[in-house]
Each structure stands twice: as C-alpha cells, then as structure tokens.
Amino acid sequence: MIDVDGQSRGHDSHAGLRTQFTGQLLSPGDAGYDDVRKVWNGMHDRRPALIARCLTAEDVSAAVRYAGTAGLPVTVRGGGHNVAGTAVADGALMIDLSLMRAVSVDLAAEVAEAEGGCLLADVDAATTPHGLACPAGVVSHTGLAGLALGGGYGWLARKWGLTCDHILAAEVVLADGSIVQATPDEHADLLWGLRGGGGNFGIVTRFRLRLRQVGSVHHQVGVYPLDEAARALAEYRVFAENQHPDMHAVGCMKIAGRQDWIPRSLWGQPALFLTAVWLGAPEQGPEAATGLFGKAVPAGSLSRQLTYAELQALGDHGEPHGNRYFTKSCYLGDISPEAAAAFLTSARDVRSPLSSIDFEYLRGEITGVPDAESAFPRRDAPYIYTASAQWTDPAQDAENIAWTRRSVEQLEPWHYGGAYVNYVQDEPAAKVREVYREDRYRNLMALKSQYDPANVLRSNQNIVPARAE
Ligand SMILES: Cc1cc2nc3c(=O)[nH]c(=O)nc-3n(C[C@H](O)[C@H](O)[C@H](O)COP(=O)(O)OP(=O)(O)OC[C@H]3O[C@@H](n4cnc5c(N)ncnc54)[C@H](O)[C@@H]3O)c2cc1C
Known part of the structure; x- marks a missing residue:
C-alpha cells in the first residue's frame, strides 16, 4: 500500500503516480484492496492491477495519465452499482471516486x-x-x-x-x-x-x-394475488396512461413478505404490488389514487405520507451489496392483456425468492424535455419493464440468468425498441447502437472521437470512436 503521506510498504511498482497523487493507492495484497475492489453485484469478483482512490480532480487527472504511460486499461467507479460491473476489471487501473462525495x-x-x-x-x-x-x-x-x-x-x-x-x-x-x-x-x-x-x-x-x-408525498401500495392480477394490470394500464404528472404509478411482481398489511395467505407467494406516489398536496393523494385502487381493489393495502427522504430510502434494503444479480430490461409500447399474461407467466416462473419484475409507465416531463437537449434516447418510450434476478448461490447462476432473459424475450411482440443504457449488460456492442438509434449514435461517435479518440474510457456501455469502428 502507498499511503497518502507517501509512505510505501512493500514493492512500489507505481512510483510514477505516487509523486503526484494526494489520495490512496491500493495494489493486490494491500489492506483494504479487497474491500475497495468490490462492486454492488457480487457476480463481478475482479482484481484490478491498481486502485487509485482519488481526492481531487487533479488526482483523477494524474491517474488517467499514469494509466496511459503504464499501459493499463482504465475503469471508473462512481457508486459501483452498475449491474454489468463496469467499474472494475481484471488487470486495470480503477479510478475510484468513492472518497469524493462532498x-x-x-x-x-x-x-x-x-x-x-x-x-x-x-x-x-x-x-x-x-x-x-x-x-x-x-x-x-x-x-x-x-x-x-x-x-x-x-x-x-x-x-x-x-x-x-x-x-x-x-x-x-x-x-x-x-x-x-x-x-x-x-x-x-x-x-x-x-x-x-x-x-x-x-x-x-x-x-x-x-x-x-419537494415536500411530503402520499404513498399508497396495493397487493394482489397473481390469480387476480390480470384485472389489476388492466386497470393499471388505463390509470397510468392517463395519470396527472404529479402521480407516478409503478408495478412490481415479487414474493410477498411477512408484513402486517399483506394478507397472511400471500406471505411467501408471488404477488403483484401496485404503488402510487402522489407529489401534489399529500392530503389530495388518496383521492388521486382512487382511480387505480378504487377499481383494482387490492387484497391488502398501505397508505401513508412520507417525507421525500423516506420515499428515497424505501428501496434500500431490497437490493443489498454483494448478492448475485442479473438484469434485463426493455421498453414496451403497451401492456395489452396478452402482454400482461406474459408478465404473470414470468412471475410464476421465478427461480429465486429475491428476484423481482418491475414496470412503470414513463412519459410526463420525460417527453417534455426537447429531444435535442440531451444525448438521452427514446424519451417517448411508454413503459419500461425490468426483470431483476437476485440470488446468492453461484450454482444457481444459469437458471436465474435464463429466467431473466426469458422474461424479456417473451415480451418481444410489445418491445418498443432500444433499452435503458444503464441496464444494458453482457450484450453485443451493437446493442448500444440500438439503444441510441443510428443518427444519435453517429453523433455520439463523433463526440467520442473528439474527446476520447483512443477509447480510453471503454469499460462502459461503449460508444466507439468513429475512427476505431
Ligand atoms: C439497486 C439499483 C437500483 C437502481 N435504480 C435505478 C433507478 O431508480 N433509476 C435509474 O435510472 N437507474 C437505476 N439503477 C441503474 C443505475 O443507474 C446504474 O446501475 C448506474 O450505472 C449506477 O451508477 P454508479 O455510479 O453506481 O455505477 P458504477 O458501477 O460506479 O459505474 C458504472 C459506469 O458509470 C460510469 N461512471 C461512474 N462514475 C463516473 C464518473 N464520475 N464519471 C464518468 N463516468 C462514470 C463508468 O462508465 C462506469 O463504468 C439502479 C441500479 C441498482 C443496482
């Protein structure tokens, strides 16, 4: 390890970086190396040649220059959450920003x-x-x-x-x-x-x-046994496609937990959960959600006001660091009754009690932002559907990965095209091109040629510089 104070223990093969670097450098065998190289998805157990724990932009600059002279590939770690594990690679220099959180x-x-x-x-x-x-x-x-x-x-x-x-x-x-x-x-x-x-x-x-x-929000959840979920999904479709911009209604299918508001008969069973979050005056929330829950009456429900910070933390425990994850996602043009039936087939077929299927109607101000203002593609996608397998035993990798793929593939007739780039995982390079569509991808290639012509930053959902194509 090479400490911030410049003290080196053991063989210092990266002295060229140490002189300019104010953060911490970790090599294999150093205390802390095995903790810092971990990313959220336990599937990616990779060993970088060097981890540069940066404190400043100048540290990042020194690290990226050093990688060039030392011939090391570069990865960049923000929060370490990308399901594809792109923040870490065997034999690379990991530029770790996790100490830069002010x-x-x-x-x-x-x-x-x-x-x-x-x-x-x-x-x-x-x-x-x-x-x-x-x-x-x-x-x-x-x-x-x-x-x-x-x-x-x-x-x-x-x-x-x-x-x-x-x-x-x-x-x-x-x-x-x-x-x-x-x-x-x-x-x-x-x-x-x-x-x-x-x-x-x-x-x-x-x-x-x-x-x-933002202030407090109204948060309401209804749970449905899968046998009654087709009707609830039909009501969700009508409600979501007509909802006010202050309303965001989402759906999830997963194994029901042991919570007081969930009927005991559903504990441990795959179930549909519909959630409505109302961002307008919280006291108006229950009325605003009636269009959903008044028509698709749930078997159990939860209705409350939350602070925005509480809302943001609700999902934190369901997807802990270190478990094994595989995600496939697609945009859907519609949730027709046939598509809804395919959702339910996937939910019944799930291989791990930790896995989930999430879907939501998007649009609203996502489409209100002019398309030319950003590189983000397919703002008009109506729905996003994501199958997230989560498990712990490596022996179950194949069946969980296969379930995830099946779940998205069987919705092929309703695919809207492309995918959300942050959920693209282990797919051929052509997938990124499909994500952005041809014209936008060509613009991005030109930009890449200008700012990163040698494709130094390629451990990502990669846009290939025009000349390297
Ligand atoms: C549990 C969970 C919940 C999620 N929920 C949502 C959600 O609600 N909405 C949503 O849109 N997405 C969601 N995602 C997807 C998320 O947007 C991506 O996984 C994203 O890549 C995570 O960013 P990160 O910084 O943690 O990733 P990392 O794994 O740290 O980095 C991934 C890639 O991002 C790039 N990168 C990271 N930091 C920098 C930087 N500072 N500068 C330049 N490039 C950088 C690098 O290319 C790197 O390879 C979720 C993911 C998980 C695991």
Whole structure:
C-alpha cells in the first residue's frame, strides 16, 4: 500500500503516480484492496492491477495519465452499482471516486454541486432538509454519476424529467488528463453528451445540478394475488396512461413478505404490488389514487405520507451489496392483456425468492424535455419493464440468468425498441447502437472521437470512436 503521506510498504511498482497523487493507492495484497475492489453485484469478483482512490480532480487527472504511460486499461467507479460491473476489471487501473462525495447547496439558486463519487443518499442528505431534491433513482445507495450520465429514472421524473436533464454543468477530466468545464457556453457539445451518453466522454469530478422543491408525498401500495392480477394490470394500464404528472404509478411482481398489511395467505407467494406516489398536496393523494385502487381493489393495502427522504430510502434494503444479480430490461409500447399474461407467466416462473419484475409507465416531463437537449434516447418510450434476478448461490447462476432473459424475450411482440443504457449488460456492442438509434449514435461517435479518440474510457456501455469502428 502507498499511503497518502507517501509512505510505501512493500514493492512500489507505481512510483510514477505516487509523486503526484494526494489520495490512496491500493495494489493486490494491500489492506483494504479487497474491500475497495468490490462492486454492488457480487457476480463481478475482479482484481484490478491498481486502485487509485482519488481526492481531487487533479488526482483523477494524474491517474488517467499514469494509466496511459503504464499501459493499463482504465475503469471508473462512481457508486459501483452498475449491474454489468463496469467499474472494475481484471488487470486495470480503477479510478475510484468513492472518497469524493462532498455536496454543497446554493439555496437561493436551487442548485447543488456534487462530487463525482456521490451516492444518491449524499445528495438527498444535503438537499432534502431544505425542501429540495434533484430527481434521481429509487435506491439511495446507487451512484449519482453512473445514474445521471446514463439518464436517471425515478419518482420525480414524470414531473420534472430525468436526472441527466438536471445536469447544468460538470467538471470533467478528459481521457488525456486535461480538466475542463462543460457548460452551456464552454464545451456545450460535451455537456450534451454527458446528458445520457454514459461515462464515455470523460470522468466527471463535479456535477452542477438543478434542484426542485419537494415536500411530503402520499404513498399508497396495493397487493394482489397473481390469480387476480390480470384485472389489476388492466386497470393499471388505463390509470397510468392517463395519470396527472404529479402521480407516478409503478408495478412490481415479487414474493410477498411477512408484513402486517399483506394478507397472511400471500406471505411467501408471488404477488403483484401496485404503488402510487402522489407529489401534489399529500392530503389530495388518496383521492388521486382512487382511480387505480378504487377499481383494482387490492387484497391488502398501505397508505401513508412520507417525507421525500423516506420515499428515497424505501428501496434500500431490497437490493443489498454483494448478492448475485442479473438484469434485463426493455421498453414496451403497451401492456395489452396478452402482454400482461406474459408478465404473470414470468412471475410464476421465478427461480429465486429475491428476484423481482418491475414496470412503470414513463412519459410526463420525460417527453417534455426537447429531444435535442440531451444525448438521452427514446424519451417517448411508454413503459419500461425490468426483470431483476437476485440470488446468492453461484450454482444457481444459469437458471436465474435464463429466467431473466426469458422474461424479456417473451415480451418481444410489445418491445418498443432500444433499452435503458444503464441496464444494458453482457450484450453485443451493437446493442448500444440500438439503444441510441443510428443518427444519435453517429453523433455520439463523433463526440467520442473528439474527446476520447483512443477509447480510453471503454469499460462502459461503449460508444466507439468513429475512427476505431
Ligand atoms: C439497486 C439499483 C437500483 C437502481 N435504480 C435505478 C433507478 O431508480 N433509476 C435509474 O435510472 N437507474 C437505476 N439503477 C441503474 C443505475 O443507474 C446504474 O446501475 C448506474 O450505472 C449506477 O451508477 P454508479 O455510479 O453506481 O455505477 P458504477 O458501477 O460506479 O459505474 C458504472 C459506469 O458509470 C460510469 N461512471 C461512474 N462514475 C463516473 C464518473 N464520475 N464519471 C464518468 N463516468 C462514470 C463508468 O462508465 C462506469 O463504468 C439502479 C441500479 C441498482 C443496482
């Protein structure tokens, strides 16, 4: 290990970096190496040649330059949540931003500055006490950077747009080590690419984020036995496609837990859960949700007011670090009765009690943001469907992966095209092209050629520079 104070223990094969680096460098065998190389998905047990735990943009710059001279491939770790495990690779230099998690808030401007290693919880902790939030994902231990750069769906997206729509500016370390500001006036093309183009164009060390005013929300959940779920799904479809932008109704199929509000007969059984979150005045929430739960009357229900911070933390326990995960996702044009029947087939066929199927109607302000303002593709996708297998025993890898694939493949007649880039995993390179569609992908290739012509940043859902194609 090479300490921050420059003390080296054992063989120092990375002295070239140590002289310029203020953070911590970890090599195989160093104390802490095995903890820091871990990512959220326990499937990816990889051993980088070196981990550079950066404290500043200058550290990131030194690390990326050093990787070039040492001939080491580069990976970038934000929150370590990407299901494909792209933050870590065997034999690479991992640029770890997890020590860079400071957030400051300008209350008057309703803007936050968040460092590139922040988790969503770090941003929420700084903003929600002031009644402010940046729209982001639904599990608060997810990394801000990976999520925002790929898009960022969450509870506030239908009302205000995606996380990437809230990136006002960014400090970025480019693949050649230079540090630039991406703003509407300076490197505006880079800012466009950071809004949905993934981690392809540079390493973001600081985001400037627009915040929105949030207060308490109304949160209501209904549970349905699968035998009665077809009707509930039909009502969900009508309700969701006509819901107010303050309403966000989502569905999930998973094994029901032992909770007081769930009928005992459903404990341990696969069930459908429909959730309505109302962002308007909370006292109006129950009335606003009647259009769903009044028609699809649940077997058990939960109805309450939550602070926005409580809402954000609701998903935190269901997807813990270290379990094995495999995710497939697609956009759907519709949930016809036949598509709904296919959902239920997957739910009945599930191989692990920890797995889930999630779906939601999107649109709202996601489509309100002009398409040209960001690299994010397919804003008009009506539904997103995600099958997430979670298990613990490596011997069960094959059956869980097969279930996930089957779940999405059997919905092929309703596929809308493309996929959410942050859920693309172990697919051929052509999939990323399909995600962005041909015209946008070509624009992104040109941008990649400009900012990372040697494809240094390629451990990601990769956009290939034009010349390397
Ligand atoms: C439990 C869970 C819940 C999720 N919920 C949602 C959700 O509600 N909404 C949603 O939209 N997505 C969601 N996601 C998907 C999530 O957006 C992606 O997994 C995302 O990649 C996570 O970002 P990260 O920083 O944690 O990833 P990492 O694994 O750290 O990084 C993934 C990639 O992002 C890039 N990257 C990371 N940091 C930087 C940086 N600072 N600069 C440049 N590139 C960087 C790199 O290419 C890296 O390979 C969820 C994922 C999980 C595991």
